[in-house]
Structures are given as C-alpha cells and as structure tokens.
Amino acid sequence: MSGDLLEVEHVTKCFAIGGLFGRARFNAVDEVSFTVQAGRAEILAIIGESGSGKTTLARMILNTFAPTSGAIRFRGKDLLEVRGRKRRLDFIRQIQPILQNPYEAFNPLKRVDRYLYASAVRLSGAQSQMARDEAVDAALRKVGLSLAEVKGRFPHELSGGQLQRTAIARALIPSPALIVADEPVSMVDASLRMSIVNLFQRLRDELQVSILYITHDLATAYYISDRVIIMQKGKVVETGPAREVLIHPQHPYSILLKESVLSPDDVGRGRLTLGHDRGAMESAAGVKE
Amino acid sequence: MFRILRDLLSYNREFALGAILILLVLAMSLASFFSPYPSGLQYVGPFDVPPSWGHPFGTNSRGQDVFWQLTFAIRNSLLFGITVALLSRLVALVVGLTSGYIGGIVDRILMSINDTFVVFPPFPILVLVYFIFKDHMSWALLAVAMASLGWPYDARLIRSVALSLRTREFTTQSLFSGMSTRQILLEEHLPYVLPIIFATTMNNINWSIGLEVTLSVIGFTNIDTPTIGTMIYWANQHTALVAGVWWWIAFPVGLVIMTFIGLYLLSVSMNEYIDPRSRLSRMGGAA
C-alpha cells in the first residue's frame, strides 16, 4: 500500500559459506513480510535470539546489502533504486540506525561531536558555525544532554548511557521518520538502561518517530513496543500486538521463549529445572542443540 | 609535538638510541653542504692515506677525502631511499585503502595486479631495466622503477586493516552521518593505518638503500654520482681490501649499517607510540 512507511515483502537473504568446493547455503532471512504504517508513529519490536536473522534483516532495511529475493520499499520506493550520492543522502535523512555497542559506534580516536556536526552539515543543511551548533544542541537536548556536556569529548570520557544517547541525538538531527535500533541497550549498564528505553517512548510520543526495536530481551520489548514480531531461524513465527503476543504466546517457540525468561519474582523459589521436561518443549518449538 | 618527543626520548631507550644514530647520519649528510671539496673532483689529496688529522677518514686511491666523499654519499643514498619509500607508500596507501574499503570487483582487480607485482623478483627486474635503458638510466628512473616494485606487499597489509575497519560500527555511523567515502578513508581510517605506514616506510627506506647499494656495487647505476654503493664499487675497482686501504670500505659500510639500525629502532619505538591501542591507554580509555 502506498501509504506505508516501510514495506518488507517476502524478503529472503541467502548466504553461502564454505570454500570453492562444497559450499553450503542457508537462509539467514526466510520469506519475511511486514509493514510499518505512515501517519501514526509506533514502536515495532523484532524479537529473536542469535541466528534468528534479525540483524541481517536490519541491515537490509538500512540498505547495507540487498536481499536475495523479495523487496523492501521505503515510502513506496524500492531500496534498490537508492543509488548515487544524492539519493543516498535523501534516504539517510529519513532512516537512521542506532547501533548496539555505543563504545564501538564512535571512533575511539576522534571526538564525539564530529559525527554530530557532520550530520548537521550534510543532512540538515546547516552551514554557518552558529547554525551547526544550534542544530546539534537542539538534538542533544531532545535526549537530555547538552552541547556543553559533549563538546570536545572523546568516547572514553563518556559513559555507555551518555554515548548511546549522543548516538540517538545524532540520529535525530535530520528528523528521520524511522529509526532502526539494533539491540540499543544490551551493552548499556543496568542503571542507565531504562533512561534510554524511556527515551524511545518519548521519541514515539513527542517526536512522532517510528522505531524498529530489535532485541532479544522480552521484558523491555513488552515495556515499550506496540507491536511485536518474533523470529526464529530467519522466519517470522508470530506477530501481533505486544501485550497479546507476550502475555499469551501461541507458537511453541514463542511459548518456549517466554518460559525461558528469568524473572526476579522467582527468587528463592528454586524454579530452575534441568532439561528433562524442557526437552519436549524444545523439540516442539523446533529448537535443536 | 615537543612534549611527545620529550616523552619518547625520556621513556623509550630504543627511540633515544635510534634518534641519536639517525641524527648522526643526518649530520653527516648535512655536512656535505660544507664540503671543501666538490664531490666529483679527484686527486685533491695524496693517495691512500690512512685516517689522520688532515683526513679524518683517510683518502682513497682516487685521491679523494673519504670523509667528505662519504657525506655526499650518505646524502644521496638517503635521498634516494626516502624518495622511493614515499612514492611506494603513496601507491600502497591508495591501492590498499580503496581495495579494502570498496571491495567487490575493484578489490579483485587491484589485488590481482598487486599479486602479480609481488611475484616479481626485484633484483633481476632492475638489472633488466638497466640493460634496457642503459644510457638513459638516471636516478629518477631507478627510483620510479624501485617504487613500482616496492608497494604491493604493503598494500595488502593496508588492505587488511581497511577491511577490518569497514565492518566496525563507527564506519556505519560515519556513513549515516553523511560523510563521503573520501572523508571516511582519510579522517576515520587513516589513523589506524598510520602505524603500518610508518613501519613500512622505514623498512622500505632500508630496502631501497640496500638494493641501491647492491646495484651500484655491481656498477649498474650511475657510478659517477657518489653514493654508498658507488663508493664501494670504486673501492672494489681499485681492489682496496687487497691493497690494504680498509678505510675506503669500512666507513661507508659502517655508516650505512648505522642508518639501517637507527631507522629500525625509530620505527619500532614510534610504532608503539602511534599504535591506536597504546594511544587509547594513554588517553585513559579502554583499548
């Protein structure tokens, strides 16, 4: 439908591993389809473990590489058509990523504000020094920081939470419509994690930015997302409104996933059991060890 | 800048030693500008005088003062070595960074060319070049020929660093900040490539001076230009060792060995300093 922000249609990505002889092929992403609608900002969580294909899917949505089959359309235009500098710049003004490791997302040898200024100049069209400072400061304030705190700093001088928030500020400078966040809080300290997660909610509610929240953590996904997609081995196994899917999962894999989540409420109750009854659950869910 | 030098000198013995050696070598080459005897002149003094007050390194069988001859020789050899190293660094850097970062078909083509050049044995090729160009042979031509043989191995090293940098997350962030490829390569990736460039520059200078000496000793270069190699060539022509004129060979050889060791020590010690991981530890961040 033309009104969609993002349309993923039967996308498959096939990787070949091995040498010249005997290459094995496997589908990292297998016939995945979903849409994100324009008009109303939402947070769509893509939940999966390692090997589920969620990061590969994210990379394809960010146009890092093309799918083997199927199509990804952003605002009606196929991503394969985004070629050439001008179209690429246009594209990244509307979709921005937030990466997993805040310490790696910034070059350790360079100052952090460098990326903010570059975004302001190239994506927001700010020319004069004053315009640049303004754009950067405004974006930083949206995430609860300020230019004074961040200017001239190296990545190691800031905490993981501050770095991730700076990365989010940078992503906000061109006012994108969609943010693809790949495990944005898994490497952030527990005491700072919820501030970032709360920030995503604010981005959706106040700034009307849709967020593709890719994670393996069901608890935070429950906390902030509107819809949820659960992936296993490249396929979508379940999708629907977040509260429904996470409280009453239907697919055996989703049930197993929810069963495996550790809860602080189990403290002292000795709920850890070793393998026997879980074996039946795992084979039903198609999980092989 | 001065603080860095001062830190290096006080805390790193290898750097201090290397710096002293290279300073001596440089002093020798600069002294060539103060030489009382022009370089090409022969019979300016008595023949075969051992090292003495008037002639600190003695004189040779052509009547030249060995000391002043050596100052010209080391200057020319150094200049030659540095020229070759710079030229080949340039090619290696461009090829390595482009190949590693862009990948795909460009990478394949460049690396095929690279591997072809790696296989060439430099010495026979240079001899061949000499025989083809004989009379038109000049130092500039030789420098270009050597530079075109000296880049491939290092281009691969740079390419491997570029490959690993391409997959790092800050490269993605730079891309999505709108930075152009050129800006990313020069500003984000170059600091990581610098240690390799530095080490390979020193190695390359050593390699090219060594090759020049080899060719000159055989007489395959312009033997009228004073260089370390040509000095040894002339010494052999006059059978210096047999005649007992040991100072004609000993001092050039000693000086070039000093150059090699000094450059090596410098590159090894500075590398530790420039290496991003140790830079980070100094700045206080985790590597």
Add this chain to the structure above:
Amino acid sequence: MCQSDLDRQSAGEPHPAPEGAPALSVDNLRAYYLMHYFGVEREVRAVDDISLVVRRNEIYGLAGESSCGKTTFLKTIAAAVRPPLTVIGGSVRYGFLDRDLFALSPAELSAVRWKHLSYIPQGSMNVLNPVRRVRQSFIDFAYRHIRLRRGAFFAAVEQHLQRLHLTASVLEAYPHELSGGMKQRVTIALATICRPEFIIADEPTTALDVIVQKDVLAMIREAQQQIGSSMLFVTHDMTVHANIADRLGIMYAGRLVEEAPTAEIFTKPMHPYSAHLVASLPRIGEQSRKKSLSGAPPNLADPPSGCRFHPRCSLATDVCREASPALTTLAPGHRVACYAASRW
C-alpha cells in the same frame, strides 16, 4: 574420584585450613592498576577495600555494572595478577589452604588450580582449544590432577558428563562444531571434573541466548550441588542472580555496598543503589514507568570523595561527601555501607 588427600600429601601441596573455615575469606583486599605511559601516571582503584566471606556449599553472587571492579576482583582472588594490576594490601584465604593465597609459590599455585579452584569464563573459547578436539582439553586441564590411567580417566570423564546430562560424543567434537550453549556446558563439565572446592564463574551465561541460558544456569546449579563446592558467581544481570545466588553482594565503584541473602536484596534492599537496581528491572506483564538513575558510574581513576555513590544518590548528605561509610551489619546476615540506611 580424585583421591584428594593421598595425592595432596604425595605432591607436596599446601595443607587445608582447619575444619569449619569458610570456603573463601577475603579481608580488606585492595588491588589497583598502576600505569605509566609516556609520562602519564594513572592509578585505577579497581578493588578498594573489599571484605567478604563465602561459606561452604553456597553460591555467592556478585553483582555490579561495567567498570565496578568485579572482573579485577576475580582476577585477584584467582591469583591471576599481572602488571599493571598490583595487589596493594589485604588477604585472600581459601578453605583448602592453610595460608594466604599470595604466599603460595608458582608450583603450589599450579597444583591448586583446577583441582581445588576452577574457573568458568564468559566465553568458552577462552577455555576450549579451538584446534583440538574437546577430549584434549580434558587431558590438558584435568589429567595431571586425576591420577588414573588413560582408559580409567576417560571412563571417569564420561561418567561425569552423564551426570550432567551430556553425551560422551561431545568429547570427539571440535569446539566450532558445537553450539554456544553446548560449549558452555562442556566448559562447566570441564571446570567441575576434579570436584574443586571453589569455582569462580565470570558471567558464564551472559553471551548465551535466552532459551539456552536457563538450561545452563540449571546445570551450573546442579553441578554445584552434586559436588558440594562453593561458587562465586559474577554477573551484572540481576535476574540471573535472583535465580541462582544464595547470597548476593552488590559492588559499586570498587567497593561492596550491600550484602544479604538474595531474597532479602530483592524484597528489602537497603542501599539506594541496590534499591534502584531492583526497582528498574522490567518484567513482562508490567508496564509501570521505570525510573532511571542520573549520572554515570564513576571513573575509577578519579572516584568521588567519601561515599562513591553520593553524586547519584537522592539521599546524599554532607557526611556522605566527606567520609566513606563502612560496611556494617544492619540485620542478620545483611551488611550495608550507607549512612542513610543506618539511620533507619
């Protein structure tokens, strides 16, 4: 299976401490990183005056965020101290030794390692040799401690694996042929084969997927119960501690700020930091707003004066800025280092 006492005497090992001694007793341990790089001197106070006791047959959880010093603490109590890490003061006494750990010679240390003190790391690649089959790792680590002939040794290994619900075929595999969870299970089997008295576990399940994590945790628990050893389990994940630790210690900026039985930490946390950690845990089925702490964990090279948590603490008063509170027992088995908590 280890013929422990006979072997010990014959190998000239250190003698065990008297009966009733705790499995591990750490007193006023200080370990700093002292670094000089080109004229820049930095002293990172990673472990700053830590005292704790781990009893026999219990799992002691150590919680804390990144750069709180818990990894350094592990290195210190495993005697894996290398420059620039230096032990400034304090003592580490295990129940199976009659003297301080640092008083042992390298030969005695190597006799102790793996047999009495073993280690489960975060990444199994740190233990399993990637170019040899798994059985070789068992030979490398355990053979010299278990004085049996080859055949009997492997029979013992297979029996041990079976008790932990692993098949013997895993011995013939290369590490890369096994999944992440499988590798970690093999690592646990490897760490427990000699029935050590003390096991150090450094984030063993952090790198694992959710589904596998629960299984591996259960396996760790079962292995520990089978052998009756004590364990120091370090992770930043509070929900893991809730499910496996008997007692829990919370570390912040190189110091221990609270220690209590796990259930008490989750129901009645007394230190503001622990209270925050517990309150900020999201749960499925709950959508109430979770608050976050302001500020960031301090730089250990330049920590705040007095109580290291005071810049982020809503209850901070002047005394908190001046002097660091001592770890005092405020309830049975419950120690807290906080002026505010002591006032209640």
